[in-house]
Amino acid sequence: MNGQKGVGVVETRTVRLFDAESPLHLVRGGTLSQVDVAYETYGTLSPQGDNAVFICHALTGDAHVAGYHEGARRPGWWDNMIGPGRPLDTDRLYVICANLLGGCQGTTGPSSIDPATGHAYGLDFPLLDMGDFVTVHRALCHHLGVDTLLAAFGGSLGGMQVLEWALTHPEDMRNAVVIAASSRLSAQNIAFNAVAREAITRDPGFRDGQYEAAGTVPDHGLSIARMMAHITYLSEESMADKFGRMPQDAELAPGFGADFAVESYLRHQGETFLERFDALSYLYLTRVMDYYDPFERPGITEAAAAQGVRFLVASFTSDWRFSSTHSRRIVRHLEQARIPVSYRDIETAGGHDSFLLEIEPYHETIRAYIDNALEALR
């Protein structure tokens, strides 16, 4: 992996950023009187405080973006991108990643305990907006002593958050890198999210979101949601290359089990997802994506244009979850507002999940972009 060692052993920390005296006011109304945020950092903040990079994670990501947790066999989800000598070089950059508000990996979300009741929020958790994600992560930056980010990076939902952050608080960053993202979900995108939510909420174990109290789990629904979503993260070509029509076990009598390798793979994806993700978080976070549409807001690009924040937008030719059309729409809006933007449509068969893969022209694009950004500081 880039022929370099990674960031080594790391751990996730948690900090309370909002409390009863200083509650979080949400975009759609309502407040949260207790918000904890899980985060990791790698590298060192420069004395000038100008080398910080914030990573915004995707729907089911978390704060553990690089390195290894003590005793773990697998590194963080974007370890190929972050570390000494890697495109986001931790010898030169201070990298921050935090779990999203509404998530389930350390940051307050709908399955957290509501301090007012002593029980999990469930569906009493307030509806969230992309702007709430930004508010919470801005607060983390201030807590860490970071006033201005060299760049914010994000893929998929993470890219959507970067877009929101750069448009509404362009003074927070010099560069915004938006990868495999969308400014506006299509009807088909919403449809896939909707079916995933139906699978979860119709699971008898869901109990109107009070499953923690009921001692049940909507595992079947959450697995189905994940399996279906996973199909949309891969391209038809990459699935064909990886699995084709290969039987899972030639000895197996045909039936309704995992007869084909692709079925076995999907089942495994569905199962392992249960260990790390929460059904309510899936509902809340997908709904934020559905409603997001920043360019509908009049004047939304004015602040970023005035501030001069620079954008890199990247898409992947085989991504059909958020096809290049989505990225081109973002580029068009930015260009119309005279915001400086570079666009790369990267040729690859990997589908939507390409943003996680070590694809040379992609990594070289990121490397060159951040090198230039560092250069521009001098």
Next chain:
Amino acid sequence: MNGQKGVGVVETRTVRLFDAESPLHLVRGGTLSQVDVAYETYGTLSPQGDNAVFICHALTGDAHVAGYHEGARRPGWWDNMIGPGRPLDTDRLYVICANLLGGCQGTTGPSSIDPATGHAYGLDFPLLDMGDFVTVHRALCHHLGVDTLLAAFGGSLGGMQVLEWALTHPEDMRNAVVIAASSRLSAQNIAFNAVAREAITRDPGFRDGQYEAAGTVPDHGLSIARMMAHITYLSEESMADKFGRMPQDAELAPGFGADFAVESYLRHQGETFLERFDALSYLYLTRVMDYYDPFERPGITEAAAAQGVRFLVASFTSDWRFSSTHSRRIVRHLEQARIPVSYRDIETAGGHDSFLLEIEPYHETIRAYIDNALEALR
């Protein structure tokens, strides 16, 4: 609709084609000692018996392809194609359509009563093969006094059945029309089928397929399966045109209901499907599709080449369930075997379900093809 009246009021008839004395022997082994078949016919068989057309239906279709059942508000599923003056002109043709073996609309399937036990078969129903569909529909033709079809038509799974029928019994037909079909599901195709089956079998109401006896129904699972599949039947473009990001009810507070019109539509699709389809049939019929791969069988094209059966293969440019690539593969195999084949890739935004729509160049292609076929009889 083509400015013509349709076939009028029709009814579905049922006939027992296999029984204990003459059981149905299945391709994968096993027998069924009682097979009833539901079918409809329109028009009149010519004295020469040479004007019969067989319609093979898709996964969730049925025998009711044209006209109106007594008191019904909606016609059969391909009414725009079949009737006096329509492309399949019932003033000149004798049109037959029958429900598939393994189905749930009158033909024997896994939720039928097993005469040996007096209970529904459930998962004791034997696994089926595309060849079994053909065997049963051939028997129906013989029952109706039809020796040679002028043509067999089918879209999607129906097209796959036509392909199997024409390759294994080319003496049965002069023409084979294979629309929006595949000779071999891709890993992605199988994956979508697999997730649908998981949704059904993990529904607590499924009870290992004994839901009839248990008095339960796997309705949630079957709805989820249908909603997901329905997304794959439409193109991203047609969903955008039809629904975009339109809210279902502007008064509605955002939440986890059917906030967007596309969500409401999908829920409706999922609900109405329950009235007409059976979960076990969904398992059995999708599995037949998964395993189908006729061109893997050595010499499979020889009989059709010797017989001179002619093929029309048609695909739709926006179909991503069975893209044009699938149809081109069929054409390539037929051409390599020197079987006469015409191919049309029809430009339309309607996605996979285009085969059901009244699209002018598509209907004109069918009309011209069948006119030529009739002409060739003279």
